[in-house]
Amino acid sequence: MAKSNRLLSLALLIFIPVFSLTQSAAVSADEVKWSRVNIPSEGNAGNWLLASGSDVQHLAMSANGTLYAYVPGPTYTLYRSTDGGYGWSYIGDVQDSIVAIAISTQDENTIYYATTASVYRSTDGGKKFVQFAVNPGGAGSNNIEIADIAVTYLSSNIVAVATRDTDSSEFGGVYTLDEEQLLPGWADSNIGSYDVYALAFSPLYTADRQLVAVVTDETDTFIRFKSGDAGWGTIFGDARLDKDNSGTPTPVVVGNSAAIAFPTDYEGTSPDTALFLAVDTGTGDGDVYKIVTTESPDSSDATDLNAGSANNMGNIDITGLAASGADNAICLLAGAASSAQTYYSNNGGRDWNKSKKEP
Structure with a gap:
């Protein structure tokens, strides 16, 4: 993907607290803005600015706020920041493609x-x-x-x-x-005959023992649930993605990547619990989906949230997704795969706005 798309993953992880607002909160133009941080490059000296040919992918954050990222291009490819992204250094002398x-x-x-x-x-x-x-x-x-x-x-x-x-x-x-x-x-x-593009353990795994997967059978894309020793789909039914909520399921096939995001109050022990999914199909048919769990043998619900509506677009491939908040004040931040355009919602995806300035 383009370099700007990888930078978007950095923005999604670092700046999601900016959008963690209650539904009634007012936001001024000065409060919602992007701030520049340095990007890792070759060598330990200097200000760690982006080097020619480098890229930033697979950003991850530890419980203590340390950031890790894969940077193809330089000799060493795994980098760490302990100050919120302002300073970076390579670790482990890793040279692998991650x-x-x-x-x-x-x-x-x-x-x-x-x-x-x-x-x-x-x-x-x-x-x-x-x-x-x-x-x-x-x-x-x-x-x-x-x-x-x-x-x-x-x-x-x-x-x-x-x-x-x-x-x-x-x-x-x-x-x-x-x-x-x-x-x-x-x-x-034993998930079955699927290619699996994304995995996430429930944030309350110690209580609900839930593992969530985004899968495709090369025709449709599903989100599947496994709780403890029970089989996939035994406790909660699969959710099948339906492009534009057509009613007659229109196939959506994940081709590049997928991302799972849990709101703050997510727990996997009871039905009618919501989580969110981003899909990058590689053909422009992706989007952000809201998934609501339903007890098996019924299917869980998947709703196309049309994140691109803020830009007068229909479906749009989404490569990064973050969620925060609970109930009717769930905030979502989604990054488009084909650009550095970012979309946000502070009401669980019912309404969307696009960032006025790309990161």
Whole structure:
């Protein structure tokens, strides 16, 4: 993707508190604005400005606010900032092409990154990384590649990996690993015949034990739920995306990426709970969707929120999404895939505004 799209991920993570407003709050022009931060580049000296050929992807934040990002272009590719993005340095002498970054929710010094074939872990804050339980689901061979990783904590760190198969009519899966096991290894969660593009553990995983996945069967895109030891779709039904809420489902196929965002009050133990999904199809047919869980065997609901309506557009591919707030005051910040245009809503996606200035 273009460099501006990657910078958008930085803006989404750092500036979502700006939009965490109650429904009745008034916002002045001076309060809602973008601020420039430095972007990592080659070398440890200087002001860490963007270097020619570099890019910023897969931004992640630890519980203590430390930022991590993948920067292809320079010799070293994994960078860290401990001051909100103003200063950066490379860590671990990592030179890999990275597809995802995750940090333990229990220990900010335990960091994971994934290539298309393997997962690597550091337990010392990024000083050293080692390969971690190789090749989940056969990743790295037969056109199977890792698309995403997620990490949570129960009595130990639990890692989940999403894979996809780039061959037609061949599929990936979701594989999990519990580090507490004597001989940790990847366990197939048996999600079915799907390519998996995004994974997220519920923010209240210790209570609801829920894992959420965005999947495609190469015709439609679904969001699926797994609670504890129950199978996928056993507790809450799948939600099938329907372009423009047509009523007669119009297929939406995730082609590039997807993102899952939970509001502040999300919990996965009861039905009628909302979460949000962004889809980048690569063809302009994506959007932001609101998902409301429904008990199985019924299907959960998916509503196309038409984020691009603020720009007089229909569907629009969205590459980044963040959510904050609760109930009727859920704030959403969405980044377009084909530009640095940002859209925001302070009422759960019922109405949208576009940023007056691109980041």
